[in-house]
Amino acid sequence: MRAMELRSLRTVSRSLVLPPSLPRRHKSIVKCSSGGSSGNHLSDARIIYSAAPALGHNKESHPESNLRVPSIITALDKMELTPKxxxxxxxxxxHIKPASVDDIVRVHTKSYVTGLEKAMTKASQDGLIFIxxxxxxxxxxxxxxxSLLAAGAGISLVDAVVAASKSSSSxxxxxxxxxxxGHHAVPEGPMGFCVFGNIAVAARHAQQVHGLQRVLIIDFDVHHGNGTSDAFYDDPDVLFISTHQDGSYPGTGKIDQIGKxxxxGTTVNLPLPGGSGxxxxRSAFDEIIAxxxxxxxxxxxxxxxxxxAHVLDPLASLQFTTSTFYxxxxxxxxxANELCAGRCxxxxxxxYNLQSLSYSVADTFRAFLGEPxxxxxxxxxxxxxxxxxxxxALAIKKAKHLHSLF
Structure with a gap:
């Protein structure tokens, strides 16, 4: 994110208040190690998640801070959406296994990966560097x-979901x-708060390790996932669909950028005008994405x-709500259930608003469970x-016309 786009943060560290009338559930805690991703319990689960909060990767007053994942975990626990x-x-x-360098270079150049590793010496000396x-x-x-751990968590989840799909129809x-x-990190380097392309690395892993050749990537971040797009722009086996705020960082994702x-035809960009909610x-999903x-x-x-894209987020001006993310x-x-045996x-x-982020992720979990x-x-x-x-409506109409040609 460019500095000029960083409006002053609203109060993002306010305490998370538990909504009323939540049902009380107390069950035995179930956790699995990444090495046990084909274990006994996966086929019975509805959600499997991993947390890699990168507590050491932090810059004071930076919106992409080490408070983000802990805030989500706190909300999940308060809303009784955890194994507990x-x-x-x-x-x-x-016990997630970090991604290997070989995993990362399926997407990024070897020179970038080795250069970042070497830069850790300077970061250790200076405390913090800009990359x-x-x-x-x-x-x-x-x-x-x-960053290796973040990418490894995604790989481990792909492994777990694929393993469960072999023994369960759901x-x-x-x-x-x-x-x-990860979605801004380009093959040659970092960008826009992102270090490694976590989702792109997982996509290549799904293809090369599990033989899942046709990968659909949906990106509903408020900013265009230019790094993911770059990684697969000429790949007919990866369909990349991005909704994002028109004119926002990083300025890519034009409606006529459709792959090469x-x-x-396997890149679908739908830039939404500011104020879209x-x-x-929902219209974009029904008319373009699905x-x-x-x-x-x-x-x-x-x-x-x-x-x-939440209306309370400080870095953009769409007006999605918790309901939108649900x-x-x-x-x-x-x-996923209709098209690919539930693998998702x-x-x-x-x-970057900790409260709207945390509540919206929690409501996404409720959507996965089929709960109100x-x-x-x-x-x-x-x-x-x-x-x-x-x-x-004009943007959706143009996108429909472009992609009806392919």
Whole structure:
């Protein structure tokens, strides 16, 4: 993210308040190690998640801070959406194995990976360095190893979901609660708070290790996932669909950027006008995302789940709500069940208001479970304003026309 885009943060460290009337559940705690991803409990689970909070990768007052994942875990626990309360229904994958350099260089250049590893010496001496020219992406002495762990968590979840799909017609959906995020990291280096392309690395792993050749990546972060797009721009076996705020960082993701060579038609960009909210996103899903996925017929769905399109987020100006993210979680799960035997893994990307981020992820979990949304207790309608329906309709119409040609 460019510095000029960093508006002053709203109060993001306010305490998370437990919504009323939650059911009380107390079950035995179930956790699995990453080495046991084909174990006995996975086929019984509804959700399997991993947490890689990168506590050492932190810069004071930076929006992409080490408070993000712990805030989500706190909300999940308060809303009784953890193994402590759900037993076999929700499993935490623990003891994650970091990704190997070989895993990372399926997406990134070897020179970038080795260069970042060497930069850890300077980070250790200086305490913190900037690893992107314009300065928003930083590194500490732990960044290299913690970035490997974030990518490894995604790989482990893909392994777990694929293993469960072999013994169950309804495998658990995965969620990698990881940072640093990944979708801006280009093959040659870091960008926009992102170090390694976690979802791109997992996509190549799914293809090369599990033989899941056709991968659908849905990116609903408020910013275009340019790094993911670059990695697969000429690849006919990866369908990349991105909704993002038109004109926002990093300025890519134009509607007529559709892929090249044999990958022409397998990049779908839908830039939404500022102010777009729940209605426009639902329309985009119904008219563009779902039909494109159904035509593509993926073997697995991976999701760049950015929560910075929330109306309370400080870094952009879309107006999604907790309800919007609940709907996305529910609809994407339906697509996975319809198209690829339920194989689906979400990857945390953006989201910088700790409360809206945490509540929205928790409501996404409720969507995975098929339980009612708590959005009515969490969202403030007074924060919303009229959506630019006519401009959004033109964007959706143009996208439909472009991709009807392929």
């Amino acid at each position: 309360y759900r037993g076999l229904e929700i499993i935490e994958l623990t 992107e020219g314009s300065g928003p992406t930083y590194a500490t002495q732990t960044t290299f190893q913690e 495998p658990p959906i995965g969620f990698a609660l990881v940072r640093p995020p 060579g044999s990958g022409e 729940d209605y426009i996103m 039909p494109s996925a159904q035509r593509f017929k993926p073997d697995i769905i991976l999701v760049s789940a950015g929560y910075d 709907t996305l979680g529910s609809r994407i799960k339906e697509l 893994v979400f990857f945390l990307e953006g989201g 949304s708590l959005a009515a207790q969490l969202d403030d309608p007074a924060a919303l304003y009229e959506e630019p329906l006519s401009r959004a």
